[in-house]
Amino acid sequence: xxxxxxxxxxxxxxxxxxxxxxxxxxxxxxxxxxxxxxxxxxxxxxxxxxxxxxxxxxxxxxxxxxxxxxxxxxxxxxxxxxxxxxxxxxxxxxxxxxxxxxxxxxxxxxxxxxxxxxxxxxxxxxxxxxxxxxxxxxxxxxx
Amino acid sequence: xxxxxxxxxxxxxxxxxxxxxxxxxxxxxxxxxxxxxxxxxxxxxxxxxxxxxxxxxxxxxxx
Numbered sequence: 001x002x003x004x005x006x007x008x009x010x011x012x013x014x015x016x017x018x019x020x021x022x023x024x025x026x027x028x029x030x031x032x033x034x035x036x037x038x039x040x041x042x043x044x045x046x047x048x049x050x051x052x053x054x055x056x057x058x059x060x061x062x063x064x065x066x067x068x069x070x071x072x073x074x075x076x077x078x079x080x081x082x083x084x085x086x087x088x089x090x091x092x093x094x095x096x097x098x099x100x101x102x103x104x105x106x107x108x109x110x111x112x113x114x115x116x117x118x119x120x121x122x123x124x125x126x127x128x129x130x131x132x133x134x135x136x137x138x139x140x141x142x143x
Numbered sequence: 144x145x146x147x148x149x150x151x152x153x154x155x156x157x158x159x160x161x162x163x164x165x166x167x168x169x170x171x172x173x174x175x176x177x178x179x180x181x182x183x184x185x186x187x188x189x190x191x192x193x194x195x196x197x198x199x200x201x202x203x204x205x206x
Contacts, residue, residue: 066167067168067184067187068168071181
């Protein structure tokens with residue numbers, strides 16, 4: 001990938017960093033301004049935006065890649081995803097991280113930990129289901 | 144799988160970037176293929192062989 005293309009993709013990916021940071025920085029003031037329930041809906045909307053936009057950026061990067069670049073991207077995605085998940089679970093096990101997030105969202109640590117664990121396990125389970133379904137579809141299309 | 148791309152390029156006085164443009168991949172990709180770090184697909188191998196006006200087995204050799 002050329003450096004100008006890399007720059008283009010990097011610029012396109014900026015909202016993926018800015019939006020969550022702005023949201024996290026304004027959680028407390030949002031809660032006070034619009035209430036906890038509305039903040040939860042905004043959090044859900046931010047999560048959906050980040051996921052869909054990440055998908056869009058990934059599609060833009062993949063378009064126009066040759067087979068060697070695609071193989072590199074597949075390798076990076078495969079191992080990067082696994083490393084990211086392990087990294088998150090490791091962070092989740094560290095009390096300072098738990099305290100940091102609990103302070104950020106102003107919730108008791110136990111409640112927060114339970115919610116995050118359920119979320120993380122849910123992601124892994126649904127990813128597993130997604131992989132099984134995608135694999136079945138791939139083979140079905142080639143029978 | 145080994146290949147003779149480096150030698151063939153030298154004979155034709157072709158840079159990696161020029162070969163990359165002719166077959167429609169990046170220069171880094173040609174470098175990876177040339178150094179046996181990546182085995183190209185059959186269509187790409189055919190395109191590379193076509194540039195040198197050779198048969199595929201004259202460019203790519205089974206070890």
